[in-house]
Amino acid sequence: MDPRSEVLLRQAELFQGSLLIAGAPADGLLAELPQAQAWTWHAGDQAQLLGRFPGRCHHGVDAPQVPFDSAVLFLPKSRELAAYLLNALASRLAGRELYLVGEKRGGIEGAAKQLQAFGKPRKLDSARHCQLWQVTVDNAPVAQPLESLAERFELALPDGPLHVVSLPGVFSHGRLDKGTALLLDHLQNLPSGHVLDFGCGAGVLGATVKRRYPQSQVTLLDVDAFAVVASRLTLAANGLEGEVISGDGIDAAPQDLSVILSNPPFHTGVHTHYQAVEDLLAKSGKILRKGGEMRLVANSFLRYKPLIEAALGNCETRAEAQGFKIYRAIRG
Missing domain, CATH: 3.40.50.150 (Vaccinia Virus protein VP39)
Structure with missing residues (x-):
């Protein structure tokens, strides 16, 4: 399993509700979070996820039009892409929780600063060379057209x-x-x-x-x-x-x-x-x-x-x- 997924599951009690996993890896995370849905822009990951979790996977550049009470973004390599994705998720989460998970070598500590635009971020966990951050979206932005x-x-x-x-x-x-x-x-x-x-x-x-x-x-x-x-x-x-x-x-x-x-x-x-x-x-x-x-x-x-x-x-x-x-x- 992806080490970022392992970090999420260390805090599994936070993710049992209606959750959107953006940038979801093609692993078994959805099996552990039965109410979660995946959003991916990688065709290979989408094909693997669809094969295992039909009806729970969405592919494309726009956040899927499905209801969710919280969301977690698996940090992408591009800082500009991370900013777009965080904005898209936060625009749908006024007063609710947005999470960010990523590898230390991928720049998670720097990327977590982008959460400050929405509220007061805090680090929840650090393990498997990864970190998990959370923010309550007090300042919901307007979604930016891609x-x-x-x-x-x-x-x-x-x-x-x-x-x-x-x-x-x-x-x-x-x-x-x-x-x-x-x-x-x-x-x-x-x-x-x-x-x-x-x-x-x-x-x-x-x-x-x-x-x-x-x-x-x-x-x-x-x-x-x-x-x-x-x-x-x-x-x-x-x-x-x-x-x-x-x-x-x-x-x-x-x-x-x-x-x-x-x-x-x-x-x-x-x-x-x-x-x-x-x-x-x-x-x-x-x-x-x-x-x-x-x-x-x-x-x-x-x-x-x-x-x-x-x-x-x-x-x-x-x-x-x-x-x-x-x-x-x-x-x-």
């Missing part, structure tokens, strides 16, 4: 500026990361057909490819609901059409692809997690059509080339700069 928190910026590209809309919690929020910038410089001569932007984030790669290759069908895929919304906003901001889907890894992708593009993630919260990338590489040969191409950027220290060669039988390094490499492989 889009009002968007960061909008332009990328100067050879075919004109690209408008990017980023949301709290989305990878490289409010800026272009170095890896994606390098891959944007190496999108020449892509095969026509169906293109997948895997781990799309704010949709920079997918939008760029759709504008540059308008006859291609473009699908953008991310595990994070906030990234899905951001990608749709980015496409709309540029007058582009594309399919944006939420799914847990490459198994959620369409088949018979002409191109897979990715700046693949390898972090989940504060933890390093390579499974989604390894699955992408291992299964690329099954979802690429013959002659289809995978082109991705990765930190130079990550040993992806042997994995790509094992899946597709070939791999070349197209470029290397600022600690990143561009890999290209073709399905024979």
Whole structure:
């Protein structure tokens, strides 16, 4: 069980009523709290929770419209996302209890200061390298529309500026990361057909490819609901059409692809997690059509080339700069 869940269960008497667990991990916590419901924006966690607790799980970027007498937020990595989520929960909890739980290495002590906007926070527990905080919501805020928190910026590209809309919690929020910038410089001569932007984030790669290759069908895929919304906003901001889907890894992708593009993630919260990338590489040969191409950027220290060669039988390094490499492989 997640250590944060273990800390909650040390105070289980506080959580026996109608409770909303925001950012709920995919563990057995709901089994221990029979009146609780889960809210998650991670497609993989949602799938696992639905399988075990049907009817008690909600997925998306907005707090579910279900009644709850108290709520607990599992602290996300992004401070901006935490602020949005705390605001959304506190706006529904006037005079009632809001809890925050997180790992010390994840910055729980600093994040707990955000509770001061609603009342007087107090630390209830510290164990398993985690802390649990509580506040009675004496100052209930007005819920902030998510889009009002968007960061909008332009990328100067050879075919004109690209408008990017980023949301709290989305990878490289409010800026272009170095890896994606390098891959944007190496999108020449892509095969026509169906293109997948895997781990799309704010949709920079997918939008760029759709504008540059308008006859291609473009699908953008991310595990994070906030990234899905951001990608749709980015496409709309540029007058582009594309399919944006939420799914847990490459198994959620369409088949018979002409191109897979990715700046693949390898972090989940504060933890390093390579499974989604390894699955992408291992299964690329099954979802690429013959002659289809995978082109991705990765930190130079990550040993992806042997994995790509094992899946597709070939791999070349197209470029290397600022600690990143561009890999290209073709399905024979």
